Amino acid sequence: MQKIHVVKFALAWGISFGLYLMVLGWFASFGWGTKIVDVVSSLYIGYAPTFLGGIIGGIYAFADWFIGILIVGWIYNRLIADKSSENKQM
Numbered sequence: 001m002q003k004i005h006v007v008k009f010a011l012a013w014g015i016s017f018g019l020y021l022m023v024l025g026w027f028a029s030f031g032w033g034t035k036i037v038d039v040v041s042s043l044y045i046g047y048a049p050t051f052l053g054g055i056i057g058g059i060y061a062f063a064d065w066f067i068g069i070l071i072v073g074w075i076y077n078r079l080i081a082d083k084s085s086e087n088k089q090m
Contacts, residue, residue: 001080006073013069018062021047025054 021040028037028049040057041047044064047057 001083003077003080004073006070006077009073010066010070014062014066017065018058021061022054022058025049025057026051029054 021044024033025037025047028034029051034049037047037049037053037057041053044057044060047053047060
């Protein structure tokens with residue numbers, strides 16, 4: 001198995017989820033998806049169904065997912081390295 005480029009992988013997830021929450025916040029200002037925004041706003045302070053609230057939520061989501069996926073990717077690469085070293089010893 002191949003290692004992944006951890007930073008690029010984390011950037012892809014962070015940007016995707018940040019954009020998702022930003023657009024969701026903007027749509028919620030028209031009444032669509034307000035319950036989801038209410039739940040997520042309990043985690044991300046300042047996230048609200050407004051233009052600025054959507055931007056704030058997008059920034060929080062980017063940072064949250066970037067860091068989380070960065071850790072997951074790092075662990076994945078470590079596990080792959082351990083597995084390949086085990087195969088070489090056999």
